[in-house]
Amino acid sequence: MEKVADIASDIGEYIRQQRNTAKISLRQLSKLAGVSNPYLSQIERGVRKPSAEILQQIAKGLRISAEALYVQAGILDLPTGGPVGDAIRADAELTERQKQVLLDVYESFRRENAAARPAAAPAPDSTPAAKTEESA
Numbered sequence: 001m002e003k004v005a006d007i008a009s010d011i012g013e014y015i016r017q018q019r020n021t022a023k024i025s026l027r028q029l030s031k032l033a034g035v036s037n038p039y040l041s042q043i044e045r046g047v048r049k050p051s052a053e054i055l056q057q058i059a060k061g062l063r064i065s066a067e068a069l070y071v072q073a074g075i076l077d078l079p080t081g082g083p084v085g086d087a088i089r090a091d092a093e094l095t096e097r098q099k100q101v102l103l104d105v106y107e108s109f110r111r112e113n114a115a116a117r118p119a120a121a122p123a124p125d126s127t128p129a130a131k132t133e134e135s136a
Contacts, residue, residue: 010073011049032062065089067089068089
């Protein structure tokens with residue numbers, strides 16, 4: 001029970017920080033997200049834990065990635081991809097669909113390159129050619 005309260009508090013604090021960064025009032029975000037003002041206030045104070053649907057509406061109102069809120073709420077695991085993935089997710093000029101396509105392409109290139117990478121090369125004196133020359 002305590003963990004649920006911590007998650008609700010964490011997501012509420014994160015939403016408040018994002019709202020303050022965007023210089024949006026609680027009332028403005030409430031209208032943008034289509035969530036009642038009292039309910040949004042309860043979320044920010046950690047009294048309520050919002051559903052994924054409500055988080056998506058809040059993300060849309062804040063113009064941030066719904067995925068970022070899902071991670072904060074513990075719905076999704078922290079995404080991988082390092083700084084490139086983080087930069088794509090943070091770009092406010094891209095739509096969610098564009099971000100996902102870019103991330104998919106980037107990850108496919110990484111997988112392709114990893115598969116093409118040769119296995120660690122054996123030490124030079126343990127190659128079959130070296131052994132043949134030594135035994136001759």
